[in-house]
Amino acid sequence: MIYTVTFNPSLDYVVRVGEFTLGNLHRTEEEELFVGGKGINVSTVLNQLEVKSVALGFVAGFTGNEIIHQLNASGISSDFILLDQGMSRINVKLKSEGHVETEINAQGPSINRSKLEKLYHKLEQLAEGDFLILSGSVPKNLPDADYIYADICKLLTSKKIRIIVDAEGDLLRNTLSYRPFLVKPNQEELEKLFGQTLRDDESILRCARMIQEQGAQNVLVSLAGEGAFLLDEFGHIYRRKAPKGKVLNSVGAGDSMLAGFLAGLLHSIEGHPDCKEIQEKDYSEALSWGIAAGSAGAFSIGLPEADTIHQVRQQMNLDSDFY
Numbered sequence: 608m609i610y611t612v613t614f615n616p617s618l619d620y621v622v623r624v625g626e627f628t629l630g631n632l633h634r635t636e637e638e639e640l641f642v643g644g645k646g647i648n649v650s651t652v653l654n655q656l657e658v659k660s661v662a663l664g665f666v667a668g669f670t671g672n673e674i675i676h677q678l679n680a681s682g683i684s685s686d687f688i689l690l691d692q693g694m695s696r697i698n699v700k701l702k703s704e705g706h707v708e709t710e711i712n713a714q715g716p717s718i719n720r721s722k723l724e725k726l727y728h729k730l731e732q733l734a735e736g737d738f739l740i741l742s743g744s745v746p747k748n749l750p751d752a753d754y755i756y757a758d759i760c761k762l763l764t765s766k767k768i769r770i771i772v773d774a775e776g777d778l779l780r781n782t783l784s785y786r787p788f789l790v791k792p793n794q795e796e797l798e799k800l801f802g803q804t805l806r807d808d809e810s811i812l813r814c815a816r817m818i819q820e821q822g823a824q825n826v827l828v829s830l831a832g833e834g835a836f837l838l839d840e841f842g843h844i845y846r847r848k849a850p851k852g853k854v855l856n857s858v859g860a861g862d863s864m865l866a867g868f869l870a871g872l873l874h875s876i877e878g879h880p881d882c883k884e885i886q887e888k889d890y891s892e893a894l895s896w897g898i899a900a901g902s903a904g905a906f907s908i909g910l911p912e913a914d915t916i917h918q919v920r921q922q923m924n925l926d927s928d929f930y
């Protein structure tokens with residue numbers, strides 16, 4: 608089974624205004640509300656690709672109820688821990704003519720020790736062969752917040768669970784010594800990790816290699832419109848371009864990519880006798896599906912639907928640039 612963990616889920620309020628000017632009243636031209644948070648987004652896109660997962664994490668208040676309600680309505684299994692105080696956050700994504708997207712992500716509710724223990728208890732029930740995706744930020748009020756994902760990796764060390772981490776800075780760095788199955792920094796996150804601007808493929812690759820040397824089994828570096836690098840556990844390095852298209856939204860492209868990657872990996876290992884062994888060729892296929900889902904996300908208003916992902920994937924098959 609695949610489990611996603613979202614410590615800080617959200618309702619993403621996506622608004623479009625004409626010309627945005629600081630200090631003025633704006634009336635929206637379009638507005639939409641999506642369930643969000645990185646782990647939840649991965650579960651949502653997996654669901655589109657007919658891969659089952661269970662979304663775990665913490666929710667609070669009326670916004671938390673709405674998140675659970677919408678997940679149920681989409682047929683996504685979840686098992687969230689309800690917090691007694693506060694409300695799950697509303698993150699504002701502002702689109703405006705001629706400007707890049709602006710995001711305002713809220714802090715979200717506090718999580719106390721006893722609720723955290725409840726999550727750990729649920730995670731202890733995971734079984735060998737399961738995938739666990741730890742994705743997104745964690746509330747800063749948590750004690751030792753930057754060690755939370757590392758603590759989870761440590762807790763599950765003796766079990767053969769494939770842990771995927773999509774996080775920034777020390778929250779990611781601290782997990783590396785536990786040999787996570789996959790990490791997915793984007794270029795900016797990689798630059799922050801190494802404190803330098805990465806101007807070309809060579810320097811990106813050098814940093815990705817260092818992350819692998821520090822423990823990650825597979826490293827997927829997403830490069831937005833430029834595609835991605837994958838350094839896999841067999842020592843292969845793949846560099847793939849992203850297909851071109853009309854970009855409608857880049858929020859969640861990374862989450863869609865992770866879901867596509869995982870769906871691609873699972874579909875290609877399905878035929879194996881015990882369904883658990885990953886072979887060399889599987890990663891190439893997984894990367895193609897990751898890029899297809901990520902780019903389909905960029906070409907969609909919200910997260911991508913199955914049809915769009917399949918169309919983009921088919922287009923990639925026809926175009927030799929992508930191999």
Ligand SMILES: Nc1ncnc2c1ncn2[C@@H]1O[C@H](COP(=O)(O)OP(=O)(O)OP(=O)(O)O)[C@@H](O)[C@H]1O
Nearest residue numbers: 793829830831832834849859860861898901902905
């Ligand atoms: N402008 C674009 N054109 C085509 N594909 C894109 C574009 N932006 C993103 N993608 C696709 O999505 C994948 C992930 O993108 P990106 O590197 O922006 O992830 P991210 O920064 O983690 O995203 P986010 O944090 O917004 O969810 C890319 O590898 C690519 O396949």
Ligand SMILES: O=P(O)(O)OC[C@@]1(O)O[C@H](CO)[C@@H](O)[C@@H]1O
Nearest residue numbers: 617643644645698712743744859
């Ligand atoms: O504040 P975090 O946890 O870093 O990111 C949260 C978030 O921006 O990530 C998703 C897109 O990846 C959105 O659905 C959500 O609003």
